Amino acid sequence: MPLDWSIVIHKYGGGAKVPTVTGGKFLQVARADDEAIHIESPIWKAKLQRHDLEKGVELIETGTISRDPGLFVEDYMLYVSNERATSVAHILRDLGFLDQTETFSIRC
Secondary structure: OOOOHHHHHHHHOOOEEEEOOOOOOEEEEEEEOOOEEEEEOOOOEEEEEHHHHHHHHHHHHOOOOOOOHHHHHHHHHHHOOOOOHHHHHHHHHHOOOOOOOOOOOOOO
């Protein structure tokens, strides 16, 4: 199923704390708009571009990118973007596109 951006806006539009794949920590979403999900930490800010997230989901659905969160990061960097791939994994796991595994290892 393609990424429904209206769900993204509803879930993250006003900000949210997204559990990380490793557990115990959270990714802080400041807001979501028509173009991106805006994330931040005390020392940086970034945007996860809508077109990159949509492409990532499309490649998950076609089997090009793995649903395993650890493998996803490497695949996403190869096929989509090198920008905040781990943060994208947290978001797509929270949205149900990646497996809900308890183990996570970044292979990059």
